Amino acid sequence: MLDDLFDYLEHIRERPVWQPIPHEVRAAFDEPLPQRATELAVVHEAFMHKVLPYAVGNVHPGFMGWVHGGGTAVGMLAEMLAGGLNANVGGRDQMPVEVERQIVRWMRDLFGFPEGASGLFVTGTSMANLIGLLVARTSVLGEGARKEGLGPEGQRLLAYASAGSHASIAQAMDLCGLGTERLRLVPMNERFEMDIGALCQQLEADRQAGYRPFFIAATAGSVDVGAIDDLGALADIARAQGLWLHVDGACGALGMLAPDIAPRLKGIERADSIAFDFHKWGQVPYDAGFVLVRDGELHRRTFASQAAYLRRDARGLAGGSPWPCDFGPDLSRGFRALKAWFTIKTYGAQQLGAMISGTCELAQQLKRRIEATSQLELAAPVNLNIVCFRYRAANSDEVNAEIAAELQESGICAPSTTAIHGRLAIRAAIVNHRTTLEDIDALVATTLAMGEAAGRTRGGRGAMPRAGPGPAWKHTPMSSTRSES
Numbered sequence: 001m002l003d004d005l006f007d008y009l010e011h012i013r014e015r016p017v018w019q020p021i022p023h024e025v026r027a028a029f030d031e032p033l034p035q036r037a038t039e040l041a042v043v044h045e046a047f048m049h050k051v052l053p054y055a056v057g058n059v060h061p062g063f064m065g066w067v068h069g070g071g072t073a074v075g076m077l078a079e080m081l082a083g084g085l086n087a088n089v090g091g092r093d094q095m096p097v098e099v100e101r102q103i104v105r106w107m108r109d110l111f112g113f114p115e116g117a118s119g120l121f122v123t124g125t126s127m128a129n130l131i132g133l134l135v136a137r138t139s140v141l142g143e144g145a146r147k148e149g150l151g152p153e154g155q156r157l158l159a160y161a162s163a164g165s166h167a168s169i170a171q172a173m174d175l176c177g178l179g180t181e182r183l184r185l186v187p188m189n190e191r192f193e194m195d196i197g198a199l200c201q202q203l204e205a206d207r208q209a210g211y212r213p214f215f216i217a218a219t220a221g222s223v224d225v226g227a228i229d230d231l232g233a234l235a236d237i238a239r240a241q242g243l244w245l246h247v248d249g250a251c252g253a254l255g256m257l258a259p260d261i262a263p264r265l266k267g268i269e270r271a272d273s274i275a276f277d278f279h280k281w282g283q284v285p286y287d288a289g290f291v292l293v294r295d296g297e298l299h300r301r302t303f304a305s306q307a308a309y310l311r312r313d314a315r316g317l318a319g320g321s322p323w324p325c326d327f328g329p330d331l332s333r334g335f336r337a338l339k340a341w342f343t344i345k346t347y348g349a350q351q352l353g354a355m356i357s358g359t360c361e362l363a364q365q366l367k368r369r370i371e372a373t374s375q376l377e378l379a380a381p382v383n384l385n386i387v388c389f390r391y392r393a394a395n396s397d398e399v400n401a402e403i404a405a406e407l408q409e410s411g412i413c414a415p416s417t418t419a420i421h422g423r424l425a426i427r428a429a430i431v432n433h434r435t436t437l438e439d440i441d442a443l444v445a446t447t448l449a450m451g452e453a454a455g456r457t458r459g460g461r462g463a464m465p466r467a468g469p470g471p472a473w474k475h476t477p478m479s480s481t482r483s484e485s
Contacts, residue, residue, distance in 0.1 A: 001044055002080070008052065009059065009073055012434070016411025018057040025050050057414055061434035062442065065408070065416035067223065067251050067280055067386070070432030075285040078342035082335035089121075089333045091310070091323025100324060100337035106344065107292050110256050112269030118296030120327045121288065121336040125250035126168035128275030128291035131302075131328055133159070133172045133215060135273060135293055136244035138302040140214045146302075150177055158206050159215035160184045162194035162229060164222040166248055191381060192227035194218065194234070203241065215244045220265055221252020224418045224427070226386035228252060231267030239270070249276040250289075251429075252384055257281075257353035261360065261384070278340045281356050283433055288336050291328075300326050359385040359430045366428060366440045375448055379425035388418060388425040391451035397424040399454050406450045413443045 008015075028050055058068035087096040104119035122128050137145060141154055150157075157178055161169045163185045173183045184202055189195045203213050216238055218229040231247065238245035247253065247268055253276035255261035256268070268274065271294070278288035293299040304326040312321040325331045344352070367382040370389045379388040393399035401417060404426050408414045415428045428443060 004044075004048060005076060006073065009076075012060050015053070015060065016057075017060040017062040017414040018408055019054065019411055020409065021054045025054065058432065059434075060414075061432055061436060061439050062413040063432060064428040064430055064435070064439075064443065065414045067429045067431055069277075069280045069283050069286075070434055071279075071285040072283050072343065072433075074346045075283065075339040075343050078339040079285055082338045085335060085338075087335045089335050089337070090325040090331045091320070092317050093320035094317075096335045096337065097320060097324060099335075099341050103290075103337050103340055103344070104292075107290065110349075111253075111271075111274060111292060113292060113294055116296045117292060117294050118299045118327055119290060119292045120324060121290055121333070121340070122328060122330075123287045124279070124289035125166070125248060125275045125277050126171065126289075127328075128289050129166070129168045129217070129246070129248055130172040130175055131291045132246040132273035132275055132293070133169075133217075134176050135295075135299050135302045136215045136246065137176060137178070139244060139272075139295075139298055140212075143301055153212070154178065156210065156212040157215075158182050158184060158211045158213045159217065160186055160199060160202065160213065161217040161248075162186055162188055162219050162222070164188050164192055164194075164224055164227060165217055165219050166223050166250065169217045169248065188227075192222060192225050192383075194229045196230055196233050196237075199234075200237065203237075213241065213243055215246065218245060218247045218271070220247050220249035220268060221255070221384055221386075223251060224386075224420065225380040225388055226251060226382070226384035226429075228264055228383060231265065231271070233267075235267045235270035238272075244272045245270065247271045247274045249274055251280060251386070254278075254281040254352075255356055255384065257349050258356040258360075259353065260357050261353075278343070280431055281359070282340065282343065282352065283355070284340045284343050288340050290340075293327075303327055303329065355433045356385075359433075359435070362430045362435060362437065362440055363387050363428075365437060366430070366443070369440065369444050373444065373448070375451060376444070379420040379423070385430045387428045387430070388420055389428075390423070390425050391447060391454075393451065393455065399451065400424050400426055402454055403447060403450045406454075407443070407446060410446060410450075412446050413439065415443065 057063045059070055087094065089096045089100060091097065100121060107119055108117045122131065140157065141150065145154065159173060159182060161183060170180045170183050173180050186199045186202060187195045206213055216234055218231055218234045220228050220231065235245055253268065253274055256265055273294065274292045276290055278284035278290060279286045300322055311318055313319055324333060363382050363385045366387045367378065370376045370378055375392055377390050377392055379390055390396055390400050391403055401424055404415060404417045415426050417424055418427045
């Protein structure tokens with residue numbers, strides 16, 4: 001099984017990025033609960049032929065959809081070790097907890113947070129955003145809100161985020177009981193950043209109306225275009241008005257590892273909480289989200305609870321308090337920290353930072369190719385590693401939606417789509433460390449070919465040319481296990 005996965009990674013370029021699931025494969029999983037044992041080799045064979053070929057494809061260098069990291073063989077091996085250890089990292093006196101604490105210290109230092117800051121591995125930034133909001137709620141309403149609910153004061157609370165913020169911010173408002181109508185979406189400027197003037201006006205208007213602003217969710221790498229809000233200006237406003245500053249850094253916070261990107265994140269060190277994903281730019285296998293909170297004691301008071309079966313002692317296995325379960329909603333927690341620890345230890349901050357810079361340079365290369373091609377147009381500024389563009393056509397939305405689907409089904413490259421100023425755009429998020437300039441060229445060439453085909457065959461779907469996976473280009477930018485990682 002392990003050898004098969006090494007082969008899969010080593011020869012990933014010889015496979016399509018993604019391919020539709022055949023009806024018979026999907027139907028094979030509509031079976032009743034097995035009553036008798038099956039040989040492991042038979043089950044593995046089913047995985048190799050019915051699961052592995054039909055994954056989303058983010059391991060492939062041609063995958064540029066959404067913002068998915070590519071993972072590494074190092075992280076895969078660490079996940080195997082974690083599975084064998086089968087540690088519940090909710091608490092107790094054990095080294096897996098210490099591994100997570102070391103990463104908390106590393107991230108505390110990376111982001112310039114104080115010694116008392118706390119951190120926690122979670123599923124992803126959506127959960128990390130919720131935790132940041134809940135800690136902020138405790139900071140303004142006190143721990144009593146955990147027992148008594150929001151009360152009249154809670155009904156007056158308002159939060160603020162850019163109109164380009166991730167949907168998980170609104171979802172967090174829903175889940176924590178404040179409600180999505182208590183989130184003000186602030187307009188963006190021409191750079192797709194939160195408009196600071198508009199925010200100040202909204203804050204003043206809301207105070208005049210009797211509301212109590214308490215939370216600003218800044219974005220470091222917006223999901224649509226990779227924009228970074230003016231974190232320094234937002235930190236000034238938060239400090240002056242007594243607001244909690246949270247940074248959703250799912251797509252961009254780990255740019256702190258790259259010397260050429262880190263200056264653009266100036267001000268993030270002043271945040272009250274930061275959410276980000278190791279499984280994106282950090283190349284750690286899914287899932288590996290993380291939240292960092294400046295006031296670790298406030299973080300603990302937001303979640304810690306007492307129960308006889310969770311008694312803490314000064315000695316024995318029940319030692320080591322506080323436990324990770326005191327900082328989040330999960331008592332049962334997997335050993336997510338191990339794959340992040342292996343990744344950071346194996347590659348080091350410098351190599352990870354160079355990889356991050358490389359994805360941004362590839363985005364600039366794609367931008368230059370688009371600008372030099374009359375049939376294509378940029379849809380938004382290229383801030384980090386996300387490029388939004390269109391094929392020029394009379395019926396632009398329909399044509400570009402069809403091109404995006406055809407690109408995905410071609411097996412050559414797989415971008416996604418988004419809406420920029422109300423118009424559909426093809427969105428290439430360059431996150432995978434395996435992606436090279438050849439993949440950028442393949443994206444442009446295939447887009448042009450399919451756009452031209454669409455122009456000739458607007459009368460019928462399915463007329464675009466199909467292509468198999470591209471050549472098996474060799475590139476191993478983060479190699480350390482066999483010939484690919």
